[in-house]
Amino acid sequence: MKAIGNIHLIWRPGKGSRRISVGTIKKSTSEGIRFQYNQEGVEEAKKLGFVHYEGFPDINKVYTENVIEIFGQRLMRSERPDLKDFYDFWNIDLQKKEDKYYMLAFTQGLLPTDNFEFLANFNPVNDLSFITEITNLLESQIPSESVSVGDVLRYELEPNNLYDKKAVKIFKGELYLGRIKLIHCKVFHKTNKQFDLIVQGVEKNGVLKRVFVKASL
Numbered sequence: 488m489k490a491i492g493n494i495h496l497i498w499r500p501g502k503g504s505r506r507i508s509v510g511t512i513k514k515s516t517s518e519g520i521r522f523q524y525n526q527e528g529v530e531e532a533k534k535l536g537f538v539h540y541e542g543f544p545d546i547n548k549v550y551t552e553n554v555i556e557i558f559g560q561r562l563m564r565s566e567r568p569d570l571k572d573f574y575d576f577w578n579i580d581l582q583k584k585e586d587k588y589y590m591l592a593f594t595q596g597l598l599p600t601d602n603f604e605f606l607a608n609f610n611p612v613n614d615l616s617f618i619t620e621i622t623n624l625l626e627s628q629i630p631s632e633s634v635s636v637g638d639v640l641r642y643e644l645e646p647n648n649l650y651d652k653k654a655v656k657i658f659k660g661e662l663y664l665g666r667i668k669l670i671h672c673k674v675f676h677k678t679n680k681q682f683d684l685i686v687q688g689v690e691k692n693g694v695l696k697r698v699f700v701k702a703s704l
Contacts, residue, residue, distance in 0.1 A: 490615055491592045492608040495670045499602050500535040503625040506669045507532045514588055522550045559587035561596040577618050593617060606670035611678035616703040618687055621657050623665035624695050631691035634659055634698055640684040644676060680704055
């Protein structure tokens, strides 16, 4: 079993809004890498302003050419001076840094210029370790001193959440922080093993704005 399953193309209308899976990237030895939109997600997202991802205008087509090349344009350029810090933050295996599918899965393809991200449906292989993020922080308004880099967190499975049947609630001690991102939460439900959760990065301004977490088996 490979660590990375399908990668979901996620969209939301803005910060603080709920994430919607609008497409799926699949990789196989026989068919290569292909992409298609998730029709149910697209219809939901259209009501909030979604059109399509640039380079993939036909929401009914299965794309089989240049898929990873187009999505791979979101990855950090190798000439960036802060590349080592980027690799360290996202816990990248440097032997795989040229693998665009791997890099998209482990760095989420985040850009400050749009509302897309790429969330992998991970499998609970031995030594799996990835960076995820806590959601719902903006509405929670948690004081910024509540969480620091290196803090150990705990989690509880939440199988009957209204929006995601595989939700995971995150706590520091007894303080509820939020939930693991859509799609990333699924791997917690696939194993009886316990994940270790350590705060990898924090963005704050009086209150917690973003908390990145390293999840490791």
